[in-house]
Amino acid sequence: MIPSLSLRGLGLAVTDPLVVADLAAAVGFRGVHLHLHHTEAAQRTALARLVTAKNLTVTWVYPPGDLFRSARDARGRALDRFVDTAAFAARLGVRVVASWLPARLYTPAGMRTVTTVLYPLVGLTAQAGMVFGLEHITAAPASGRVGPARGIGLAGTLALLEALGATAGLVADTAHLAAAGALADTGAWVERVVDVQLADPPIGGSPVRRGWPGHTGTLDHRLLLADLAEAGYGGPVMVESPVDAGLDARAAATQALTYLRALLDEQPATAAVPGSV
Numbered sequence: 001m002i003p004s005l006s007l008r009g010l011g012l013a014v015t016d017p018l019v020v021a022d023l024a025a026a027v028g029f030r031g032v033h034l035h036l037h038h039t040e041a042a043q044r045t046a047l048a049r050l051v052t053a054k055n056l057t058v059t060w061v062y063p064p065g066d067l068f069r070s071a072r073d074a075r076g077r078a079l080d081r082f083v084d085t086a087a088f089a090a091r092l093g094v095r096v097v098a099s100w101l102p103a104r105l106y107t108p109a110g111m112r113t114v115t116t117v118l119y120p121l122v123g124l125t126a127q128a129g130m131v132f133g134l135e136h137i138t139a140a141p142a143s144g145r146v147g148p149a150r151g152i153g154l155a156g157t158l159a160l161l162e163a164l165g166a167t168a169g170l171v172a173d174t175a176h177l178a179a180a181g182a183l184a185d186t187g188a189w190v191e192r193v194v195d196v197q198l199a200d201p202p203i204g205g206s207p208v209r210r211g212w213p214g215h216t217g218t219l220d221h222r223l224l225l226a227d228l229a230e231a232g233y234g235g236p237v238m239v240e241s242p243v244d245a246g247l248d249a250r251a252a253a254t255q256a257l258t259y260l261r262a263l264l265d266e267q268p269a270t271a272a273v274p275g276s277v
Contacts, residue, residue, distance in 0.1 A: 001196075001225065002057050003260035004031030004236035009197065010252045011242030018043045018050070025054040027253045031236040033098065036060045037085045044088055051092050059195060059236050060089050060097045060130075067117050068102055082121065086128040096235065097125055098171050098195045100135040106152050115163055126167040133194040134161060135171035138179035154180045158189055169194030172228075173240060175201050175210050178219055186224065190231045197240035198263075210241045213259065221263060237264065 005024040007014040014020060017034040024032035036058070039047060051058055062085075066078035089097070105114050118132070125132040136157040152160070154177070161168045170192040177183050178201050200211030200219055213221050225237070237260060243252040 002031040002236045004238045005029040006033035006238045009240040031057040033059045062099045090128040098133045122164045133169045133171040138176045171195040173197040175199040186227045196237040199241040212241045
């Protein structure tokens with residue numbers, strides 16, 4: 001598996017792809033999660049050279065919210081930008097697009113809209129040689145208090161992936177999967193995983209601040225990674241939890257890499273192609 005850096009995942013508001021990729025390479029990551037659609041045209045050549053020189057495995061992080069706007073022109077611009085970025089992503093050797101849905105659409109009724117919008121997007125992704133990963137999110141109750149989750153559930157997410165086809169896969173976020181009660185039996189979904197995000201459930205019942213993986217002692221991430229390795233997963237693994245306040249980007253990246261290396265060094269090697277479904 002490939003330790004990958006996401007500064008946004010660490011709670012830092014840094015999305016410039018060239019800045020994030022440069023830091024990932026400097027610290028020693030083999031992979032990096034990038035908001036590639038934020039890459040300025042003048043930066044593309046420099047980013048491509050860096051990715052090639054450092055042999056970085058790039059995952060494209062794509063929030064699809066604009067594709068679900070009511071204004072047709074906004075949807076059209078979003079789709080044009082996706083197509084353009086997909087062509088650039090293919091140049092970088094990207095294998096996985098990691099995405100999620102706007103919270104309001106995690107309902108049975110919302111799935112009809114989602115399928116209509118995402119089906120052609122998954123097709124465009126496949127044409128560029130990539131798979132489209134969708135994160136399962138366990139919605140918090142409207143009140144924000146701890147209680148039964150609402151939404152389509154993990155079964156609904158998996159059904160959506162089936163409807164979208166073989167080039168759609170699951171972004172496995174451990175905090176959300178734990179909230180869905182899905183970590184005790186991974187057999188239903190482990191072979192659909194194309195990207196992995198590690199975090200403990202929210203600390204103290206908070207609906208916002210998630211725990212650093214392993215901090216709460218409630219999840220066995222080593223066991224999960226062993227299941228993924230057995231299923232042939234060899235793709236990116238990142239930390240999706242805010243670092244302590246006051247850490248700069250380099251210190252945060254170093255902390256995440258130290259944790260991931262310790263975790264992944266205990267897992268068996270796998271020959272699977274990153275992003276294969």
